[in-house]
Amino acid sequence: MKRATIDLWVGIFAALGCAAVLFLALKTANLTVGSGSNGTYSLYAEFDNIGGLKVKAPVKMAGVVVGRVTDIRLDNKSFRARATLEMDKQYQFSRDVSAEILTSGLLGEQYIGLLQGGDPDNLAAGDTIKLTSSALVLEQLIGKFMLNAAEKPAAPADSH
Amino acid sequence: MADSSSRNLFAAFGHRLIEAVWKLGFVCRFFAAILRDSGASLRRFPLVIREIYFAGVLSMIIIVVSGMFVGMVLGLQGYSTLVRFGSADALGALVALSLLRELGPVLAALLFASRSGSAITAEIGLMKATEQLDAMAVMAVNPIARVVAPRFWAGVLSMPVLAAIFNVMGIFGGYFVGVTLIGLDHGTFWSQMQNAVDWHTDIVNGLIKSLVFGAAVSLIAVFEGFDAKPTAEGVSSATTRTVVTSALTILALDFVLTAFMF
Incomplete structure (x- = not known):
């Protein structure tokens, strides 16, 4: 397996992980409202x-x-x-x-x-x-x- | 006669107990050695990236598919129970909370242990059996820094990502069953979920859980591989031990963490 391919896949993997956490934060926990961010x-x-x-x-x-x-x-x-x-x-x-x-x-x-x-x-x-x-x-x-x-x-x- | 056989019984019990304590101490010292030597392997991060590929990226398919099915089953079972109390609207909250708090971290960790933990053990065990680890030591390459630590950190880093993906796929599965198949209201599904789920108590605690499980599974996997008898039989029994010990450790740790968190 070439190094570049592995890097690419791990990058995709990490991006998917971030997207998943972001989805959980925004869509299921509705973090934008009432969490103290806007005072x-x-x-x-x-x-x-x-x-x-x-x-x-x-x-x-x-x-x-x-x-x-x-x-x-x-x-x-x-x-x-x-x-x-x-x-x-x-x-x-x-x-x-x-x-x-x-x-x-x-x-x-x-x-x-x-x-x-x-x-x-x-x-x-x-x-x-x-x-x-x-x-x-x-x-x-x-x-x-x-x-x-x-x-x-x-x-x-x-x-x- | 009876006296000597009961003495043998106690002796055997004591022997196993001492062996277990000795092994636990060995695990702790091994863990300390990994932490001590991981500076070198984290500086050569491509080593860790390679292991993240094998442990994390290749586990993604099983995580995605099983997350989807777990979410769908939760949707069906949750609906058939909730509808009796006339609160089928709460299905979104039920699916999200059970996934985020328990099922996501635990099932992802169990899958990770059987998919990647066993592979790590087999790989390191075989390296030991074919004397590759000894060869490294002869060449003044520290096998813990070169082989063990990258695999450990790859497991620790992959596990939260896999658990998060599992959760998202599970919620999609629950959404598919609840909204698309059964016909619950789309807006109620999400708003009930958003009312029930809290960022800190549910999502962050779930991620902390999966981080702890990742560390436990990876430590068990690399330890069993490193500790395996250098024979074909030894490697196979070490692989089995990895899966069994990981599963028990995950479930026990889950109980302890849940008791502290919620």
Whole structure:
């Protein structure tokens, strides 16, 4: 086997390897968006109950991913869950933006949905989102439903 | 009588244990020798390029074909399971994650061990049997720098490339089955995958895994070749040992790495 042929093939091999890694990075991991390359800023949001929200869950507004949850911890003083949101720099939100924890699909993963408010001033990096509503926890929901269902038949029975 | 036979049993066990420890120490010293002498062979990089051709480029066909089929099987099996839970849309995420995290690095390494590792062992073993290594030593050519180190580094460098190609072909295979044959939505397939796959945790960790497997397989292959009995029988049993030991080492290392990474 001639040296030049071997060099050529090894060159092709290395180029294919680079192309494969590039493909994996761009096409499967979508590295260009939300990886911190084009700048992010942090916001915080406090929730009474985060349900099944996980780190790396998307933050969406109108269904568009505008950031990711990077950290979730319990605030020691208020005993509420404090989520750190890493937001894309190109999106700015008003100071009275509201955050709620939603579920994609019936059994899908949970994400944070944002609703823009009317305040002309925007949130700065490090600010906390004040208006939040908690995740729906299935057990609590069923509990409330059962309570309602138990009370309802009792009411007409009293009126007799 | 019974006492002496049980003594023999323990003696045989102890003998094997000592031999195993001795061999492990020998592998470590051999590894150190490769690292010490690899400066010379990395300066003469054409030697490594030649071995990358034989170990890496010639393994590409088997990697491409098996990656494709593994991806297609993942597509079929994943679909038939996911569709029961009404989440067939997640097929892209399933195929990509299982390939990138486990199947890509592990299967590519197993194929590499049986395709190239065995060839390296047979080649070095035969060089030893035909006294070429001794001849080199007589000519003041260090056989570890000239023969062993280039093959070791070629294996280390080829393995991540092969694993990446395996992953890409597997994802294409899964795409072919999921989107072209079954008719899932093209956009959902990719967007589900992109939501699930993370550059650092999944892709970089997979590449680190394949780098470690490459080093392990290459070290085992060159060691078994160098350690082979210089007979036809010795070379054949060394080749077998390479494949068996590599497979066990890859699977054990995979468990350890997964436990640390994910």
